[in-house]
Amino acid sequence: MKKSESGLGLTVVGLLLAVLSFFPVYFSLISAFKSNGEIMRDPVALPTGLRWDNFVYLWEHTRYPAAFLRSSFLTLTSIALIILVIPIAAYVLERKKVRFSGLIYIYFIAGMMIPFQAYMIPLFRQLKVLGLFGNMAGPIVIYVAGSIPFGTLLYASFIKGIPKEVEEAAVIDGCNTLQTFWKIVFPLLTPCTASLIILNGMSIWNDFLMPMLVLPSSQAKTVNVEIFAFVDQYASRWDVVFAGTFCSIIPVLIAFVALQQYFVKGITAGTVKG
Amino acid sequence: MKEKMRFDTMAYLVILPALLLYTGFLICPALSSIYYSLTSWDGLSPQMKFIGLDNFAMMFQDPRFFNALKNTLLLTAVVTVAENLLALLLAVLVDRVKYFKSLLRSAFYIPVLLSGIIVGFIWTIMYNYNFGVINSLLAAWHLEFLKVDWLGRPESALFSIMLTLTWQWAGYYMVIYLAALQGVPQELTEAARIDGANRFQQFWRITYPMLAGAVTINLTLALIQGLKVFDQIAVMTDGGPGFASETLTYIIYKVAFADFKQGYGTAIAIVLFVLILILATIQINILRKREIEL
Helix, strand or coil: CCCCCCCHHHHHHHHHHHHHHHHHHHHHHHHHCCCEEEEEEECCCCCCCCCCCHHHHHHHCHHHHHHHHHHHHHHHHHHHHHHHHHHHHHHHHHHCCCCCCHHHHHHHHHHHHHHHHHHHHHHHHHHHHHCCCCCHHHHHHHHHHHHHHHHHHHHHHHHCCCCCCHHHHHCCCCCCCCHHHHHHHHHHHHHHHHHHHHHHHHHHHCCCCHHHHHCCCCCCCCCHHHHHHHHHHHHCCCHHHHHHHHHHHHHHHHHHHHHHHHHHHHHHHHHHHC | CHHHHHHHHHHHHHHHHHHHHHHHHHHHHHHHHHHHCCCCCCCCCCCCCCCCCCHHHHHHHCCCHHHHHHHHHHHHHHHHHHHHHHHHHHHHHHHHHHHCHHHHHHHHHCCCCCCCHHHHHHHHHCHHHHHHCHHHHHHCCCCHHHHHCCCCHHHHHHHHHHHHHHHHHHHHHHHHHHHHHHHCCCCHHHHHHHHCCCCCHHHHHHHHHHHHHHHHHHHHHCCCHCCCCEEEEEEECCCCCCCCCEEEEEHHHHHHCCCCCCCHHHHHHHHHHHHHHHHHHHHHHHHHHHHHHH
16 A cells, blocks of 8 residues: 555645745746836736846846855855864764863754844944954854854764764774864765755855845845845836846755755754754 | 873864854854843944843833734744644645655745745735735736735734745745654554544544654744744835834844844843743643653
């Protein structure tokens, strides 16, 4: 007896709900190719043709391209640092049992309970004092620091599941801690790393409040902040805002389609282990 | 001995970057927010004036704070329940269909990927009174009398935001329920069916108890997420009309960065943190107890 049932009715209900659920996304994607008039006259209809002028305007007359680059840079750099800093720390805390390692582990995990809003005001002043306010270093250190609690938890629980013999063999072959980790253990943690990259990458790309407040208003900020500004500034140019929306959804959709499996694993690992 | 020392030094060196970043950019500001909440700092002046608990006293006389507290609790309660009911329904559905399984899962999951700003913007336009999709459809179906200025009226603004949040996040919780459903052994429901249990009994007596862990996780995550909503409100209503859709996170932002009362803003942030802690703890305790009974 297979678990799945072929019930046609169920499938039809499912497809209807799926259409309903996907509709807002579909609506924003097609609107990017419409003129302002078309969007207002008949919001549901397909565009009359593939018009690219919204994108041309977006690319030539707004700060959007710079914002897109900035978002990409912030996301990629933060992720690279997160992967450089967290796994090895979690490994040492979990496996090496140096003095205070248990305490440090609990200290790292405790941060998970602190919401960003609870510390943002002192944080911003601190960035100013340290000269990190208004440049990209500010968001990057905040993202890396903010991902330490969950990242440590996730890696530590994955590392527990790796048999110790693997590492012992490497040590006998003359590897030190760093070599053992990067050459032997880290490759075994690939599913965990993929999950962490996806979860953090998504939340950094989608972040709004922090970059809005921390990066200077005279320059392009991030994709989300620029779209937010558009909504005010171009209140009568929905077409251009939709083009911006299109450009920030497409990379996410591509990543999702390519890495679907890891997205699902990331969520379930993140919650079941958390 | 010397070997061990060198080894330990290296281990500490490897932990150090994480330790410094975490302490410097999370724990330190979090701890100093306690001090900030006891000052009348405006965010600009170099000196902070210590005023003791005045901010908290002010808060308990501030109708705007209580309004935001009420909105936050209402939104969180509604959205947590709605998201989870919908998510459970979708998970059961996706688990059961034979064809289009992954297509359906993706369609329900895609809204989760979008940023709060994008989602807020899309729905702002869908809710538009004159040319929004929702009112256009109502007009097309000759239901003009149902047309409402969804975000522009105090009675419907918060509700409209809740609907958007439910749409966006149900897919996230669905994935977790789906993973739990796939862990339910087929033999159990099969045995129950043979014993004469109907569909509903099978679900309620066998499947649902097996989902208890996922329920705990999902309700807790939804609760915390609900208490922290910000981006969607920023785009869709800016807390309005009037103060109709202001939440705690929203007045923290407004008070701190528009009214330049950062001491007061931090005090509200501390209340929010304590609220999250208390509600999440209560909820987890109740749900865990249920898990054990099952």
